Amino acid sequence: MAYNDSAVTYEFVMSMVEAYVLDHPEFQMCREFGHAMRPTHRDYIGKASGSAFTLLKKLKCRSCGTKRIDEYSSVTRDLIRRAYEYPDGYLLVGMTMSRHDMRSWNMERFLAERAAVEEAEAA
Ligand SMILES: [Zn+2]
Numbered sequence: 001m002a003y004n005d006s007a008v009t010y011e012f013v014m015s016m017v018e019a020y021v022l023d024h025p026e027f028q029m030c031r032e033f034g035h036a037m038r039p040t041h042r043d044y045i046g047k048a049s050g051s052a053f054t055l056l057k058k059l060k061c062r063s064c065g066t067k068r069i070d071e072y073s074s075v076t077r078d079l080i081r082r083a084y085e086y087p088d089g090y091l092l093v094g095m096t097m098s099r100h101d102m103r104s105w106n107m108e109r110f111l112a113e114r115a116a117v118e119e120a121e122a123a
Pocket of ligand 1: 030034035036061062063064065066
């Protein structure tokens with residue numbers, strides 16, 4: 001979420017992250033650390049022209065089930081195209097959420113828990 005937009009406050013972003021995590025705790029790790037992608041199929045040839053071709057790699061996240069297809073050039077070895085297929089509820093509508101947002105939310109929780117422990121110890 002872009003809270004450098006003056007209309008969107010940090011508190012608002014944190015409340016949106018909180019709501020998202022409560023609705024979809026299964027996506028929290030991927031949102032903070034990225035997907036745990038692993039190949040699901042052997043690599044295979046996509047488009048071919050003469051001796052050149054594209055190599056396709058199908059991957060799936062072990063954590064959330066997001067699927068990804070990467071397409072590489074046999075000539076340059078560069079990634080040409082990447083496409084994702086997300087599980088229901090993973091994507092947000094009308095906003096984005098960065099890893100920084102998720103880290104910030106976790107930091108807020110950590111600080112609140114630590115403050116509660118210190119307060120209990122002081123009592
Ligand atoms: Zn994932």
